[in-house]
Amino acid sequence: MDNKQAEVKVDSASDGEFAYDVGDSIQPVKGGTRHDAKDMTRMGKSQELRRNFRFVSIVGFVMILQSTWESVLLAAQYGLINGGMAGVIWITVGVIAGALCMIASIAEMASMAPTAGGQYHWVSEFAPPRWEKPLSYLVGWTSALGWVTGCPSAAQLTSMLVQGLVYLKNPDANFAQLWQTTLLIMAFLIAAVAFNIFLAKQLPLAEGIFLIVHIFGFFAFLIVLWTMSEHTPASQVFGDFQNYGGWPSTGLSCLVGITTPLWCFLGPDAGAHMSEELKDASRVLPSAMMWASLCNAALGLIMLVTFCFCLGPNWQDNVLGLTEDTQTGVPIIQVLYQSTNSIPGTIVMTTVLILLSMVGTITCIASSSRQVWAFARDKGFPFSSYIEYVRPGWDLPVNALIVVLGVSLAISALNFGSDVALNAIISLSNAALLFSYIAAIGCVRLKRFRNEPLLPRRWSLGKWGSLINDVALCFLTISFVFSFFPITPAPALADMNWAIVMFAGVIVAAVANYWFRAHKTYMSPVMLVKAE
Numbered sequence: 001m002d003n004k005q006a007e008v009k010v011d012s013a014s015d016g017e018f019a020y021d022v023g024d025s026i027q028p029v030k031g032g033t034r035h036d037a038k039d040m041t042r043m044g045k046s047q048e049l050r051r052n053f054r055f056v057s058i059v060g061f062v063m064i065l066q067s068t069w070e071s072v073l074l075a076a077q078y079g080l081i082n083g084g085m086a087g088v089i090w091i092t093v094g095v096i097a098g099a100l101c102m103i104a105s106i107a108e109m110a111s112m113a114p115t116a117g118g119q120y121h122w123v124s125e126f127a128p129p130r131w132e133k134p135l136s137y138l139v140g141w142t143s144a145l146g147w148v149t150g151c152p153s154a155a156q157l158t159s160m161l162v163q164g165l166v167y168l169k170n171p172d173a174n175f176a177q178l179w180q181t182t183l184l185i186m187a188f189l190i191a192a193v194a195f196n197i198f199l200a201k202q203l204p205l206a207e208g209i210f211l212i213v214h215i216f217g218f219f220a221f222l223i224v225l226w227t228m229s230e231h232t233p234a235s236q237v238f239g240d241f242q243n244y245g246g247w248p249s250t251g252l253s254c255l256v257g258i259t260t261p262l263w264c265f266l267g268p269d270a271g272a273h274m275s276e277e278l279k280d281a282s283r284v285l286p287s288a289m290m291w292a293s294l295c296n297a298a299l300g301l302i303m304l305v306t307f308c309f310c311l312g313p314n315w316q317d318n319v320l321g322l323t324e325d326t327q328t329g330v331p332i333i334q335v336l337y338q339s340t341n342s343i344p345g346t347i348v349m350t351t352v353l354i355l356l357s358m359v360g361t362i363t364c365i366a367s368s369s370r371q372v373w374a375f376a377r378d379k380g381f382p383f384s385s386y387i388e389y390v391r392p393g394w395d396l397p398v399n400a401l402i403v404v405l406g407v408s409l410a411i412s413a414l415n416f417g418s419d420v421a422l423n424a425i426i427s428l429s430n431a432a433l434l435f436s437y438i439a440a441i442g443c444v445r446l447k448r449f450r451n452e453p454l455l456p457r458r459w460s461l462g463k464w465g466s467l468i469n470d471v472a473l474c475f476l477t478i479s480f481v482f483s484f485f486p487i488t489p490a491p492a493l494a495d496m497n498w499a500i501v502m503f504a505g506v507i508v509a510a511v512a513n514y515w516f517r518a519h520k521t522y523m524s525p526v527m528l529v530k531a532e
Contacts, residue, residue: 030395033280035458039114040276043121044528045377050395053278055288057204060211062271062292065363068300069218070356071264073332074157076307079260081487084242085232085308087254092261092304096297098475099265103293104461105441105472107286110272112455114281116374117525118272119143119436124525125455126443133524134514139439140375141510142503143269146432147368150267151408152185153426154361155192159184161354164330165347168337176329182415189412192362193405196369200396203366210359217352218299222306224349228339229310237308245488256485258478259430264300266433268293270367273374286459310339365404373400379521424498428506431499434480438473445469 028037031051040047053061079088109122120140124132159181166175196203243253271289275281328334332353337346376387389399414421447454448466461468484500491497514522 031279035280035282036114039282042530043113043115043525044530045115045276047276048390048395049116049277049397051277051279051281052201053204053207053274055284056211057207058271058274058278058285058288059292059295060207060214061204061274061363061366062268062289063214063296064207064210064356064359065267065270065367066265066292066296067214067356067360068264068296069221069303070214070353070360072261072300072304073221073307073353074160074330075260075263076304077331078487079257080242080244082243082245082247082257083250083254084240084244085237085311086239086241087250087257088260089238089301089304089308091254091258092264092301095258095261095265095475095479096301098471098479099262099268100290100293100297101468101472102437102441102476103268103289105444105469106269106272106437107289107459108457108461108465109440109444110275110289111282111286111457111459114272114275114278114285115525116273116276116370117378118269118371118374119440120375120380121525122440123443125529126440126447128446132526133519133522134511135439135443136524136526137380137514137518137522138507138510139436140378140380142432142506143436144368144371144375144380145506146429146436147273147364147371148404148407149411149425149432150429151189151192151361151364151368151404152412152422153429154357154364155185155188155408155412156181156422156426158188158354158357158361160330161333161350161357164328164333165350165354167328168333168343168346168350178415178417178419181419182412185412185415186409188358188361189365189405189408192358192365193401195362196366196401197396197398203362206359207363210356213352214356215299217356218303220352221349222303224336224339224345225306225310229335230312231309232311234309237305247489255478255482256487258482259485261300261304262479262483263430265293265297266430267364267367269433269437270363273367273370276370283458307335310335365401365408369397369400369404372404373397376400378523378525380518384521420494420496423494424496424502427497427499428502430483431480431503432506434476434483435503438476438480441469441472441476445473 028034029047030049032047036051037047076088079091083091113121113125115121117140120136120143123139124136127135162184163175163181166173199206241250241254243250245253245256247253247256268289271278271285271292275285278285328337333346333350336349337343340346340349372381373388375381376384381387387400387403388397390397411422411425414425444454445466448469484497484503486495486497488495
């Protein structure tokens, strides 16, 4: 690779206080700008993927991946168990504040180093030299596993909605056996990967189209729920804290319920993993991440309040018991049916959720494959030379997509024997991603604490950087701890949260692999970075 270094310097007369002179010797390739080429040159990477994404499509990518208002409808009952209506609403307000600080911190790092590697790359650049290589390797593993284990989870939600519709139309159907659920999950995963391979050039267009569906679908659900449902008094919605989980105190119960709104806001780094396919990434990506997250936060909170208002006075029986006592097995489908009293109307509205959930699976596969591909590019995995290979003319990490599919199918296959095993591995996703965020933001906060210079960036937190990083770290630490809690203090085997066991196993395996093998083969990103 050419070692010629582009000039990089702060230039307040160009794009702002944190802009830099790109230099005439750097020329854009594959649809990028000179800023993109400069960033890739500084990081020691070649431009292998085509930059097809623009502002609107990457906003759609992040918003569809998070699917906040849809996730609220699919998972609100778990928050209602721990906290009740008031608990889940006020905890969500707190989560939004913390999540926005987290996302702002990630957005700033993405402007400094817009790379598909994301968190592990940032750790490598910002961590103390003594620790950057082992820590970035560990974060690379946890981030990749967090994303890959999230793919079966996304497909599982889609299959759950399909099965719910079947039971709505035919209550006597026999469509909930483990093998049937597993085959549905596998079918959705295969379809998502096929789209990412054969229709990859249409992915930005699809994200833009379904961004419109995401927004208009929100208003459609909002109108139906407000106009056709029996309403709950405002005093109960905003003041009724409950502890149905049986924890020692209502406050602790509400904190355990943090996992529900947290799940709705995870994955903001999805855009970062697509940064090598985004034109003018160091400028566009941070703004897109913030706009997507702000919009999703507003949509999610409004939908949550609406959902709580429309539960009716007997919501404990109508929602908390839905998964066992009703014909669909899916709370939101049952609520829609009770609101509309129309099977065709419920089918139409649920179909919108299924489409958005399927696009969310496609998006999750895309982001996961780029994270896996980037880590393989730095020799972080066994067989990295195969995983990192990009076929000439395709401009697409096909091998990484195949690996993500293979791992996702293997995880899904566990469901043939027991859904406990599948849920145990899926539960790893939240904890693994939270750990990677803590490590990356913690490293950049350490540099600020030591008054060490940060990289030039075109989107900056400015004087608020330290405070925003601190709030993000406090929020992430609390979320990380409670991500290991089960719904109730004395759960049955099927309801146990196995995340702590799976996470500990991953950490031990990654450390052992680094100690015996990877410390010789892994090339931490900072090794390739050109000195400024």
